Amino acid sequence: MAALAWDPWQREVLEALGHRVYARAPRADDVVPDDPLAHALLRAAGRGPESADAAELLRGLPPLATLRADPAAKRALWPRLRALRRGAAPA
Numbered sequence: 001m002a003a004l005a006w007d008p009w010q011r012e013v014l015e016a017l018g019h020r021v022y023a024r025a026p027r028a029d030d031v032v033p034d035d036p037l038a039h040a041l042l043r044a045a046g047r048g049p050e051s052a053d054a055a056e057l058l059r060g061l062p063p064l065a066t067l068r069a070d071p072a073a074k075r076a077l078w079p080r081l082r083a084l085r086r087g088a089a090p091a
Contacts, residue, residue, distance in 0.1 A: 030055050037064050041077075045084035057084065 006014065011021050032038060032049040038058055039049055047054050061080070062073050 029059065032058060033064070035064060037067065041067075041081065044078075044081040046087075047084075 006021060014021050032042070032054045041058065041061060042049060042051070042054055045057060047057060051057075061067075061077065062070075066073050067077065
């Protein structure tokens with residue numbers, strides 16, 4: 001879901017009318033964790049942490065703790081990452 005963003009002119013007009021302009025704080029689900037594994041997964045999928053769909057992409061993958069502990073889960077993940085990198089729908 002995209003956040004509503006006011007441009008500078010709109011902010012100025014709203015403030016001149018006496019309205020407070022708030023910025024929505026990101027939800028925990030919207031934030032890419034500052035974790036080397038998360039960043040490596042995004043790079044493997046052809047994305048960066050600043051990509052609009054980065055947090056959503058990570059939510060669709062197995063938890064990072066599972067990937068660290070389970071080699072089979074890591075191996076199963078590679079075909080999905082390759083498909084994401086090619087731009088295809090993951091299988």
